[in-house]
Amino acid sequence: MMPRVLVTGANRGIGLELARQLKEAGWDVIAACRHRSPEIEGIGVRIEELDVSDDASVRALGERLRGIELDLLINNAGILHDDGLAPLEVDKIRRQFEVNALGPLKVTAALLDNLKAGSKVVIVSSRMGSIGDNTSGGSYGYRMSKAAVNAAGVSLAHDLRERGIIVLIVHPGYVRTELTGGKGLIDPPESARGILALVERAGPEDSGTFRHVNGDRLPW
Ligand SMILES: NC(=O)c1ccc[n+]([C@@H]2O[C@H](COP(=O)([O-])OP(=O)(O)OC[C@H]3O[C@@H](n4cnc5c(N)ncnc54)[C@H](OP(=O)(O)O)[C@@H]3O)[C@@H](O)[C@H]2O)c1
Known part of the structure; x- marks a missing residue:
């Protein structure tokens, strides 16, 4: 049987490319997104x-997918709002928390029954969420929300270990997408290839680790 994956934020950027490559590799792909795009419609996936x-949207997805097994769940949806200190832009910080930190945790919790022994959960985080790697400051909402989702990823790894589910926290590289205003070092296809290579070789010992897409361990 075809392995099945659900990718969030699959209408553009890295998520679109993950959906495309997984479809090409023979996966049954469920592309979850707020808005359809011609690109995701063109791939021919659910x-x-x-x-x-x-x-309510997360809960409804869980209900629609009841009984459908997932071999892989990729929590990719995320936002970056540039927010500063003076003035402190609390609404922007809160919004990034909702999407980047709570989003992956809520989606994973809603789809827990769809996961089985051997399933993998990916959290597309960012090295901007690394406290040890923060040498330039700023980006309060993005950094805090990604640090928080990393914490959630480690707890998920512990909580799901007994069920044989592996949780990976991944920095996708500096990727040219809308999120970065087109800046970056690599394009989405290279990032997606790297993420999928990491996922493929991940074993139980990798669960709860924070990895650069090139495989290196990142500091918390
Ligand atoms: N690009 C980089 O250099 C880089 C570096 C480190 C980490 N990341 C992470 O990689 C992930 C993908 O980013 P990207 O670079 O591909 O950015 P992108 O092109 O801006 O794509 C972001 C995706 O997230 C979706 N999204 C945003 N808010 C959402 C919500 N509330 N519910 C559902 N989907 C939502 C967007 O959908 P809409 O079209 O509906 O907005 C879009 O599909 C993010 O988690 C980002 O933080 C990216």
């Missing part, structure tokens, strides 16, 4: 509406 910041 599309499910999902706003990860909306509790």
